[in-house]
Amino acid sequence: MVNRGFVVEMNSAIGPYSGGLRLHPSVNQSILKFLAFGQVFKNALTTMPLGGGAGGSDFDPKGKSDNEVMRFCQNFMTELYHHISPNTDIPTGDIGVGAREIGFLFGMYKKLSNQFTGALTGKGLNWGGSLIRPEAAGYGCVYFAAEMLSTRNMSLEGKTCLVSGSGNVAQHTAQKLIEMGAKVLTLSDSSGYIYDPEGIDTEKLAFVKNLKNIRRDRIKRYAEKYPAAVYTEADYGLGYNPLWSHRAVCAFPCATQNEINENDAYKLINNNIRLVCEGANMPCTPEAVDIFQDKQILYGPAKAANAGGIAVSGLEMVQNSQRLNWLAREVDDRLRIIMKGIHKTCLDVAEEYGTPGNYLNGANISGFVKVVEAMLDQGVV
Ligand code: NDP
DSSP: OOOOEEEEEEEOSSSSEEEEEEEOTTOOHHHHHHHHHHHHHHHHHTTSSOEEEEEEESOOOTTOOHHHHHHHHHHHHHHHTTTOBTTTEEEEEBTTBSHHHHHHHHHHHHHHHTOOOOSSSSOOGGGTOOTTHHHHHHHHHHHHHHHHHHTTTOOSTTOEEEEOOOSHHHHHHHHHHHHTTOEEOEEEETTEEEEOTTOOOHHHHHHHHIIIIISOOOTHHHHHHOTTSEEEEOOTTSSSOGGGGSOOSEEEOOSOTTOBOHHHHHHHHHTTOOEEEOSSSSOBOHHHHHHHHHTTOEEEOHHHHTTHHHHHHHHHHHHHHHTOOOOHHHHHHHHHHHHHHHHHHHHHHHHHTTOTTOHHHHHHHHHHHHHHHHHHHHOOO
Protein backbone atom coordinates (compact mmCIF):
# COMPACT_ATOMS: atom_id res chain seq x y z
CA MET A 1 0.00 0.00 0.00
CA VAL A 2 1.39 3.40 -1.00
CA ASN A 3 0.01 6.60 0.52
CA ARG A 4 0.49 10.12 -0.79
CA GLY A 5 1.56 12.91 1.53
CA PHE A 6 1.26 16.65 0.90
CA VAL A 7 2.51 19.90 2.35
CA VAL A 8 0.88 23.15 1.21
CA GLU A 9 2.77 26.29 2.27
CA MET A 10 0.40 29.07 1.21
CA ASN A 11 1.63 32.33 2.70
CA SER A 12 4.31 33.40 5.17
CA ALA A 13 3.90 37.19 5.02
CA ILE A 14 3.10 37.58 8.72
CA GLY A 15 4.93 34.57 10.17
CA PRO A 16 6.03 30.97 9.57
CA TYR A 17 3.52 28.69 7.87
CA SER A 18 1.20 26.95 10.28
CA GLY A 19 -1.92 24.84 9.91
CA GLY A 20 -3.38 21.40 10.42
CA LEU A 21 -2.07 18.02 9.34
CA ARG A 22 -4.91 15.77 8.19
CA LEU A 23 -4.91 11.97 7.89
CA HIS A 24 -8.04 10.81 6.08
CA PRO A 25 -8.63 8.76 2.89
CA SER A 26 -10.31 11.77 1.26
CA VAL A 27 -7.15 13.91 1.51
CA ASN A 28 -5.89 15.30 -1.78
CA GLN A 29 -4.06 18.41 -2.89
CA SER A 30 -7.29 20.30 -3.58
CA ILE A 31 -8.67 19.84 -0.05
CA LEU A 32 -5.37 20.85 1.50
CA LYS A 33 -5.19 23.95 -0.70
CA PHE A 34 -8.59 25.14 0.50
CA LEU A 35 -7.56 24.46 4.09
CA ALA A 36 -4.24 26.29 3.66
CA PHE A 37 -5.92 29.25 1.93
CA GLY A 38 -8.47 29.68 4.71
CA GLN A 39 -5.73 29.19 7.28
CA VAL A 40 -3.82 32.26 6.01
CA PHE A 41 -6.70 34.59 6.88
CA LYS A 42 -7.69 32.70 10.02
CA ASN A 43 -4.16 32.99 11.39
CA ALA A 44 -4.11 36.70 10.54
CA LEU A 45 -7.33 37.15 12.51
CA THR A 46 -5.85 35.58 15.65
CA THR A 47 -3.30 38.45 15.90
CA MET A 48 -0.57 35.78 16.29
CA PRO A 49 2.46 36.10 13.95
CA LEU A 50 1.59 33.02 11.89
CA GLY A 51 1.44 32.37 8.15
CA GLY A 52 -0.88 29.75 6.69
CA GLY A 53 -0.38 26.20 5.48
CA ALA A 54 -1.81 22.68 5.64
CA GLY A 55 -0.62 19.15 5.12
CA GLY A 56 -1.57 15.53 5.40
CA SER A 57 -2.00 12.23 3.68
CA ASP A 58 -4.66 9.87 2.37
CA PHE A 59 -3.58 7.33 5.01
CA ASP A 60 -6.62 6.15 7.00
CA PRO A 61 -5.82 5.69 10.70
CA LYS A 62 -9.27 4.14 11.29
CA GLY A 63 -9.03 0.46 12.21
CA LYS A 64 -5.21 0.56 12.34
CA SER A 65 -3.23 -0.54 15.39
CA ASP A 66 -1.13 1.95 17.34
CA ASN A 67 1.96 0.32 15.81
CA GLU A 68 0.67 0.74 12.28
CA VAL A 69 -0.16 4.40 12.94
CA MET A 70 3.29 4.91 14.49
CA ARG A 71 5.04 3.40 11.48
CA PHE A 72 3.03 5.56 9.10
CA CYS A 73 3.75 8.73 11.09
CA GLN A 74 7.46 7.90 11.22
CA ASN A 75 7.63 7.31 7.48
CA PHE A 76 5.65 10.48 6.75
CA MET A 77 8.07 12.46 8.90
CA THR A 78 11.11 11.18 7.02
CA GLU A 79 9.97 13.47 4.20
CA LEU A 80 8.03 16.12 6.17
CA TYR A 81 10.99 17.05 8.36
CA HIS A 82 12.74 18.66 5.38
CA HIS A 83 9.96 21.24 5.30
CA ILE A 84 9.16 22.05 8.94
CA SER A 85 10.95 23.81 11.79
CA PRO A 86 10.01 26.35 14.47
CA ASN A 87 10.85 29.18 12.06
CA THR A 88 9.55 27.81 8.76
CA ASP A 89 6.45 25.64 9.12
CA ILE A 90 4.84 24.46 12.37
CA PRO A 91 2.05 21.93 11.75
CA THR A 92 -0.64 21.02 14.27
CA GLY A 93 -3.53 18.51 14.45
CA ASP A 94 -6.60 18.19 12.24
CA ILE A 95 -8.88 15.30 11.23
CA GLY A 96 -7.19 12.02 12.12
CA VAL A 97 -4.28 13.76 13.84
CA GLY A 98 -4.58 14.04 17.61
CA ALA A 99 -2.24 13.61 20.56
CA ARG A 100 -1.19 10.07 19.53
CA GLU A 101 -0.19 11.05 15.98
CA ILE A 102 1.54 14.31 17.04
CA GLY A 103 3.56 12.22 19.51
CA PHE A 104 4.74 9.76 16.87
CA LEU A 105 5.47 12.58 14.41
CA PHE A 106 7.39 14.59 17.01
CA GLY A 107 9.46 11.57 18.10
CA MET A 108 10.63 11.02 14.54
CA TYR A 109 11.21 14.75 13.94
CA LYS A 110 13.41 14.87 17.02
CA LYS A 111 15.37 11.83 15.90
CA LEU A 112 15.96 13.14 12.38
CA SER A 113 16.73 16.75 13.29
CA ASN A 114 18.55 15.96 16.54
CA GLN A 115 16.70 18.88 18.12
CA PHE A 116 14.00 19.19 20.76
CA THR A 117 12.13 22.15 19.31
CA GLY A 118 8.56 23.28 18.91
CA ALA A 119 8.27 22.26 15.26
CA LEU A 120 4.80 20.82 15.93
CA THR A 121 2.03 21.96 18.25
CA GLY A 122 -0.59 19.90 20.02
CA LYS A 123 2.24 18.11 21.82
CA GLY A 124 1.78 16.07 25.01
CA LEU A 125 1.76 18.06 28.24
CA ASN A 126 4.93 16.38 29.53
CA TRP A 127 6.98 17.26 26.48
CA GLY A 128 6.21 20.82 25.42
CA GLY A 129 2.46 20.85 24.87
CA SER A 130 0.19 23.59 26.11
CA LEU A 131 -2.70 23.11 28.48
CA ILE A 132 -6.01 23.87 26.71
CA ARG A 133 -4.57 23.19 23.21
CA PRO A 134 -6.75 20.06 22.76
CA GLU A 135 -9.80 22.00 23.94
CA ALA A 136 -9.02 25.25 22.13
CA ALA A 137 -10.88 24.97 18.81
CA GLY A 138 -14.09 23.76 20.48
CA TYR A 139 -13.95 26.11 23.46
CA GLY A 140 -13.09 29.03 21.19
CA CYS A 141 -16.01 28.21 18.91
CA VAL A 142 -18.42 28.36 21.85
CA TYR A 143 -16.87 31.62 23.13
CA PHE A 144 -17.40 33.06 19.64
CA ALA A 145 -21.02 31.83 19.56
CA ALA A 146 -21.68 33.41 22.96
CA GLU A 147 -20.35 36.72 21.66
CA MET A 148 -22.57 36.50 18.57
CA LEU A 149 -25.66 35.73 20.66
CA SER A 150 -24.91 38.63 22.98
CA THR A 151 -25.34 41.05 20.05
CA ARG A 152 -29.01 39.99 20.07
CA ASN A 153 -29.30 39.99 23.85
CA MET A 154 -29.25 36.19 24.04
CA SER A 155 -27.01 33.71 25.86
CA LEU A 156 -26.32 29.98 25.55
CA GLU A 157 -28.08 29.23 28.82
CA GLY A 158 -30.90 26.77 28.18
CA LYS A 159 -30.44 26.77 24.39
CA THR A 160 -30.83 23.50 22.47
CA CYS A 161 -27.82 22.75 20.26
CA LEU A 162 -27.07 20.38 17.40
CA VAL A 163 -23.41 19.37 17.24
CA SER A 164 -21.96 17.16 14.47
CA GLY A 165 -18.79 15.10 14.70
CA SER A 166 -17.45 13.38 17.79
CA GLY A 167 -13.75 14.09 17.42
CA ASN A 168 -11.59 16.74 19.00
CA VAL A 169 -13.57 19.83 17.99
CA ALA A 170 -17.02 18.31 18.57
CA GLN A 171 -16.11 16.94 22.00
CA HIS A 172 -14.81 20.24 23.29
CA THR A 173 -17.59 22.27 21.69
CA ALA A 174 -20.09 20.01 23.46
CA GLN A 175 -18.13 20.26 26.71
CA LYS A 176 -18.10 24.06 26.76
CA LEU A 177 -21.75 24.22 25.69
CA ILE A 178 -22.70 21.99 28.63
CA GLU A 179 -20.60 24.16 30.97
CA MET A 180 -22.40 27.26 29.71
CA GLY A 181 -25.82 25.75 30.40
CA ALA A 182 -26.82 24.73 26.87
CA LYS A 183 -28.46 21.41 25.99
CA VAL A 184 -26.51 19.33 23.43
CA LEU A 185 -28.79 16.99 21.48
CA THR A 186 -26.62 15.32 18.84
CA LEU A 187 -23.17 13.99 17.96
CA SER A 188 -22.06 12.03 14.90
CA ASP A 189 -19.31 10.21 13.06
CA SER A 190 -19.00 9.23 9.42
CA SER A 191 -21.18 6.14 10.04
CA GLY A 192 -24.20 7.96 11.54
CA TYR A 193 -25.45 10.19 14.34
CA ILE A 194 -27.13 9.98 17.73
CA TYR A 195 -30.00 12.16 18.92
CA ASP A 196 -30.47 12.28 22.67
CA PRO A 197 -33.64 14.22 23.58
CA GLU A 198 -32.58 14.21 27.24
CA GLY A 199 -29.37 16.04 26.35
CA ILE A 200 -25.75 14.91 26.47
CA ASP A 201 -24.46 15.72 29.95
CA THR A 202 -20.93 15.62 31.37
CA GLU A 203 -21.12 11.93 32.25
CA LYS A 204 -22.38 10.95 28.79
CA LEU A 205 -19.71 13.12 27.18
CA ALA A 206 -17.05 11.33 29.24
CA PHE A 207 -18.38 8.09 27.76
CA VAL A 208 -18.04 9.58 24.24
CA LYS A 209 -14.47 10.71 24.93
CA ASN A 210 -13.50 7.26 26.10
CA LEU A 211 -15.33 5.67 23.18
CA LYS A 212 -13.63 7.87 20.58
CA ASN A 213 -10.21 8.64 22.06
CA ILE A 214 -9.38 5.36 23.81
CA ARG A 215 -11.55 2.58 22.38
CA ARG A 216 -11.65 4.25 18.95
CA ASP A 217 -15.14 2.84 18.41
CA ARG A 218 -18.27 4.14 16.63
CA ILE A 219 -20.81 6.67 17.94
CA LYS A 220 -23.65 4.13 17.63
CA ARG A 221 -22.40 2.58 20.91
CA TYR A 222 -23.82 5.69 22.63
CA ALA A 223 -27.38 4.61 21.81
CA GLU A 224 -26.62 1.10 23.12
CA LYS A 225 -25.45 2.59 26.41
CA TYR A 226 -28.14 5.31 26.73
CA PRO A 227 -31.50 3.93 25.51
CA ALA A 228 -33.17 7.36 25.38
CA ALA A 229 -30.91 8.16 22.42
CA VAL A 230 -31.74 7.23 18.84
CA TYR A 231 -29.02 6.20 16.38
CA THR A 232 -29.48 6.87 12.66
CA GLU A 233 -27.15 5.30 10.12
CA ALA A 234 -25.60 7.77 7.62
CA ASP A 235 -27.14 7.68 4.15
CA TYR A 236 -25.05 9.85 1.84
CA GLY A 237 -27.53 9.35 -1.02
CA LEU A 238 -30.31 11.28 0.74
CA GLY A 239 -29.17 14.73 -0.37
CA TYR A 240 -29.49 16.02 3.18
CA ASN A 241 -28.24 15.08 6.64
CA PRO A 242 -31.11 14.22 9.03
CA LEU A 243 -29.01 15.43 11.97
CA TRP A 244 -29.85 18.99 10.88
CA SER A 245 -33.60 18.23 10.73
CA HIS A 246 -34.02 18.32 14.50
CA ARG A 247 -35.45 21.37 16.20
CA ALA A 248 -32.81 23.47 17.99
CA VAL A 249 -31.74 27.06 18.53
CA CYS A 250 -28.03 26.68 17.66
CA ALA A 251 -26.07 24.48 15.24
CA PHE A 252 -22.37 23.66 15.53
CA PRO A 253 -21.09 21.67 12.53
CA CYS A 254 -17.82 20.22 13.86
CA ALA A 255 -17.06 17.22 11.63
CA THR A 256 -15.88 18.07 8.14
CA GLN A 257 -16.36 20.16 4.98
CA ASN A 258 -19.71 20.43 3.12
CA GLU A 259 -21.79 18.81 5.84
CA ILE A 260 -24.56 21.45 5.66
CA ASN A 261 -25.95 21.96 2.15
CA GLU A 262 -28.88 24.10 1.04
CA ASN A 263 -31.43 21.40 1.93
CA ASP A 264 -29.99 21.22 5.43
CA ALA A 265 -29.95 25.01 5.66
CA TYR A 266 -33.67 25.22 4.85
CA LYS A 267 -34.47 22.47 7.37
CA LEU A 268 -32.58 24.36 10.06
CA ILE A 269 -34.38 27.59 9.22
CA ASN A 270 -37.78 25.90 9.17
CA ASN A 271 -36.99 24.71 12.68
CA ASN A 272 -36.25 28.27 13.74
CA ILE A 273 -32.46 28.03 14.11
CA ARG A 274 -30.96 31.29 15.39
CA LEU A 275 -27.22 30.65 15.13
CA VAL A 276 -24.86 28.52 13.01
CA CYS A 277 -21.25 28.54 14.24
CA GLU A 278 -18.62 26.59 12.27
CA GLY A 279 -16.33 24.40 14.39
CA ALA A 280 -15.20 22.47 11.31
CA ASN A 281 -13.54 24.06 8.29
CA MET A 282 -16.01 24.98 5.53
CA PRO A 283 -18.80 22.73 6.84
CA CYS A 284 -21.49 24.89 5.16
CA THR A 285 -21.62 24.95 1.37
CA PRO A 286 -21.63 28.42 -0.24
CA GLU A 287 -25.36 27.95 -1.03
CA ALA A 288 -26.11 27.22 2.63
CA VAL A 289 -24.12 30.27 3.73
CA ASP A 290 -26.09 32.48 1.34
CA ILE A 291 -29.34 31.17 2.83
CA PHE A 292 -28.19 31.89 6.40
CA GLN A 293 -27.07 35.39 5.44
CA ASP A 294 -30.28 36.05 3.56
CA LYS A 295 -32.41 34.98 6.54
CA GLN A 296 -30.25 37.02 8.96
CA ILE A 297 -29.23 33.95 10.95
CA LEU A 298 -26.16 34.60 13.12
CA TYR A 299 -23.53 32.84 11.01
CA GLY A 300 -19.99 32.41 12.38
CA PRO A 301 -17.56 31.44 9.60
CA ALA A 302 -14.87 28.88 10.39
CA LYS A 303 -11.94 31.19 9.87
CA ALA A 304 -13.18 33.27 12.78
CA ALA A 305 -15.16 30.79 14.87
CA ASN A 306 -12.63 27.95 15.06
CA ALA A 307 -9.50 30.13 15.13
CA GLY A 308 -9.05 29.29 18.81
CA GLY A 309 -7.22 26.07 17.86
CA ILE A 310 -4.45 27.78 15.94
CA ALA A 311 -4.41 30.67 18.40
CA VAL A 312 -3.48 28.31 21.23
CA SER A 313 -0.96 26.64 18.91
CA GLY A 314 0.57 30.11 18.73
CA LEU A 315 0.52 30.29 22.53
CA GLU A 316 2.20 26.85 22.65
CA MET A 317 5.00 28.25 20.48
CA VAL A 318 5.41 31.18 22.85
CA GLN A 319 5.64 28.83 25.83
CA ASN A 320 8.15 26.61 23.98
CA SER A 321 10.34 29.63 23.21
CA GLN A 322 10.22 30.68 26.85
CA ARG A 323 10.61 27.06 28.04
CA LEU A 324 7.67 27.68 30.34
CA ASN A 325 4.28 26.06 30.87
CA TRP A 326 1.41 28.40 31.61
CA LEU A 327 -1.49 27.41 33.84
CA ALA A 328 -4.71 26.17 32.19
CA ARG A 329 -6.55 29.22 33.52
CA GLU A 330 -3.99 31.55 31.97
CA VAL A 331 -4.25 29.92 28.52
CA ASP A 332 -8.05 29.76 28.67
CA ASP A 333 -8.25 33.45 29.66
CA ARG A 334 -6.02 34.36 26.71
CA LEU A 335 -8.14 32.20 24.40
CA ARG A 336 -11.28 33.95 25.55
CA ILE A 337 -9.70 37.38 25.00
CA ILE A 338 -8.52 36.35 21.53
CA MET A 339 -11.99 35.08 20.53
CA LYS A 340 -13.60 38.25 21.86
CA GLY A 341 -11.08 40.27 19.84
CA ILE A 342 -11.76 38.28 16.64
CA HIS A 343 -15.50 38.79 17.14
CA LYS A 344 -15.07 42.53 17.56
CA THR A 345 -12.74 42.77 14.55
CA CYS A 346 -15.26 40.93 12.36
CA LEU A 347 -18.08 43.23 13.42
CA ASP A 348 -16.03 46.44 13.13
CA VAL A 349 -14.66 45.60 9.68
CA ALA A 350 -18.06 44.41 8.41
CA GLU A 351 -19.52 47.73 9.53
CA GLU A 352 -16.66 49.73 7.98
CA TYR A 353 -17.21 48.04 4.61
CA GLY A 354 -20.95 48.63 4.62
CA THR A 355 -22.18 45.15 5.57
CA PRO A 356 -23.03 45.46 9.29
CA GLY A 357 -23.42 42.16 11.14
CA ASN A 358 -21.88 40.15 8.29
CA TYR A 359 -19.21 38.08 10.07
CA LEU A 360 -18.11 36.44 6.84
CA ASN A 361 -17.22 39.75 5.20
CA GLY A 362 -15.65 41.03 8.40
CA ALA A 363 -13.42 37.94 8.74
CA ASN A 364 -12.45 37.79 5.08
CA ILE A 365 -11.67 41.47 4.67
CA SER A 366 -9.73 41.97 7.91
CA GLY A 367 -7.60 38.83 7.39
CA PHE A 368 -6.98 39.72 3.75
CA VAL A 369 -6.01 43.35 4.37
CA LYS A 370 -3.50 42.40 7.06
CA VAL A 371 -1.79 39.80 4.85
CA VAL A 372 -1.79 41.99 1.74
CA GLU A 373 -0.29 44.94 3.59
CA ALA A 374 2.52 42.71 4.89
CA MET A 375 3.14 41.35 1.39
CA LEU A 376 3.29 44.85 -0.09
CA ASP A 377 5.65 46.01 2.69
CA GLN A 378 7.98 43.11 1.93
CA GLY A 379 8.09 43.76 -1.83
CA VAL A 380 8.15 41.27 -4.69
CA VAL A 381 10.30 38.34 -3.56
P1 NDP B 1 -11.21 14.46 14.42
O1 NDP B 1 -10.51 13.51 13.53
O2 NDP B 1 -10.88 14.49 15.85
O3 NDP B 1 -12.80 14.26 14.30
C1 NDP B 1 -13.42 14.35 13.06
C2 NDP B 1 -14.87 13.97 13.23
O4 NDP B 1 -15.58 14.22 12.02
C3 NDP B 1 -15.07 12.49 13.53
O5 NDP B 1 -16.23 12.33 14.27
C4 NDP B 1 -15.23 11.91 12.12
O6 NDP B 1 -15.93 10.68 12.07
C5 NDP B 1 -16.04 12.98 11.45
N1 NDP B 1 -15.76 12.97 10.00
C6 NDP B 1 -14.55 13.10 9.40
N2 NDP B 1 -14.68 13.03 8.07
C7 NDP B 1 -15.99 12.84 7.84
C8 NDP B 1 -16.75 12.70 6.67
N3 NDP B 1 -16.17 12.72 5.44
N4 NDP B 1 -18.09 12.54 6.79
C9 NDP B 1 -18.67 12.53 8.02
N5 NDP B 1 -18.00 12.66 9.17
C10 NDP B 1 -16.68 12.81 9.08
O7 NDP B 1 -10.98 15.90 13.74
P2 NDP B 1 -11.14 17.34 14.40
O8 NDP B 1 -12.24 17.33 15.39
O9 NDP B 1 -9.80 17.80 14.80
O10 NDP B 1 -11.56 18.20 13.13
C11 NDP B 1 -12.92 18.40 12.77
C12 NDP B 1 -13.02 19.64 11.92
O11 NDP B 1 -12.53 20.77 12.64
C13 NDP B 1 -12.23 19.63 10.62
O12 NDP B 1 -12.93 20.35 9.64
C14 NDP B 1 -10.95 20.36 10.98
O13 NDP B 1 -10.33 20.92 9.85
C15 NDP B 1 -11.52 21.43 11.90
N6 NDP B 1 -10.58 22.05 12.82
C16 NDP B 1 -9.81 21.31 13.68
C17 NDP B 1 -8.96 21.94 14.58
C18 NDP B 1 -8.13 21.19 15.56
O14 NDP B 1 -7.42 21.85 16.34
N7 NDP B 1 -8.17 19.87 15.61
C19 NDP B 1 -8.84 23.40 14.59
C20 NDP B 1 -9.74 24.08 13.71
C21 NDP B 1 -10.55 23.41 12.86
P3 NDP B 1 -15.11 9.32 11.82
O15 NDP B 1 -14.44 9.04 13.11
O16 NDP B 1 -16.13 8.33 11.43
O17 NDP B 1 -14.14 9.61 10.70
